[in-house]
Amino acid sequence: MDTPASAPKSARRMVREELTRRIADTARAHLARSGPSGLSLRAVARELGMASSAVYRYFPSRDALLTTLIMDAYNSLGEECEAAEAGVDRSDLARRHLTIARSTRNWALAHPHEYALIYGTPVPGYQAPPDTVDPATRVTRLLLGLIADAEASGCHPPVDPRISASTTRDMEDLMERVGTRISPGYLFVSLGLWAQLFGLISFELFGQFNNVVEARDDFFDDQARHMARLVGITEGD
Amino acid sequence: MDTPASAPKSARRMVREELTRRIADTARAHLARSGPSGLSLRAVARELGMASSAVYRYFPSRDALLTTLIMDAYNSLGEECEAAEAGVDRSDLARRHLTIARSTRNWALAHPHEYALIYGTPVPGYQAPPDTVDPATRVTRLLLGLIADAEASGCHPPVDPRISASTTRDMEDLMERVGTRISPGYLFVSLGLWAQLFGLISFELFGQFNNVVEARDDFFDDQARHMARLVGITEGD
DNA sequence: AAGAAAAAGAGAGCAGTGCTCTTGCTTTTC
């Protein structure tokens, strides 16, 4: 029988996938209200009108449900960033960077609990399965692509990094996927930029900027622009 | 009776304080093993050989216990950083910065769950009482003092920030406590450095650097040194 | 088409949680 992996859908498989999706959606809604620790499998089942034990036919454990939400979150963030960056003139490096930074922050502000799920404290017993590593690197790959283009077009950090450590060993394959190579020094600076971007967002989201920074939008834009200049990307390029 | 606020200790008060301390210590030990969500009041009571309800005489709720642990964590980190930085020649700005950065990271690596408690995802229903704001700013104040000294001794960021936002309104009193003023541009760059420092530590601790960065110690030192140069602090000062 | 097999739902139950309330007991205070 012709059952290609993409569309077998034996009628029962379809309703199963549908219900699986509905459970995940309901769980995501609960997550947005009560946070990860407040996510109750029973409450999800209750809202869907099914017995709590029935949910276990679809997700073997609460952690499995969380894994799905984590993957979805990574993909949601990745898609939004990719879509936004795709609409920018690829030679306008400054704009591309600002777009990625803004998209990430906007997504985080719109989905704080999902952001916390992927960039906050890891859930206690949870161990990320290998499937998550690919979606997790989507925005990272976007940044890497930008950095590679920047270096290719002659950008270089205004402050020499002077690195002594081999920082990029396991990053080779990531660069290979992006299709470019980046010099160690430039990559080193980019990792700092990466950490700073998510440090800023986490600080804002997790309350560290409360009573410290007030004009958050403008502040972030300024910081983003400054960060770009730290990797040699200047405006009006 | 001579009962100054520091040592009244009506014999019952003493045993109460002692038991309060023991509960917090046991809770901290449990926290280090199972994380914040795994912290069970009942388990703590069990280990201490008392009824779970008895614990509520000392901490009105689980959140109250967490508040204590959070304050302790801030103070523990603050003390360690302050002690380390105090032993450095105050004119050696680069060394002071590296010391603060290293101390923060080392403390975080030694107390990952406590770090997560204060710089990770905020606990869901938890609202930080005003008492926590002072311990929370100890390491921030340390950095501010360094930055102020740096600017006073003629340091300036090698890359002009070009800020347009008013970022520092509510920070005035913090600077006042440190006893110095910092120019907006310099402070702006310092906030970026602050975010980058904790971004790096969070990434390392929360697993974002898994399979990306391997020689963590050297990498962090390099990043720290680079960060210092981004605020105009150069080695061999 | 009929029977076997697989999948799905529902309910009871276990061990655990935070938290409250009531009941006794001890210590402090008047």
Next chain:
DNA sequence: GAAAAGCAAGAGCACTGCTCTCTTTTTCTT
């Protein structure tokens, strides 16, 4: 010495994740 306050313990409530059994429904095979 009596009253007041502080403390410990236990029972109990409503909730959790998860497992087990039992029944129903759908699918696959002969």
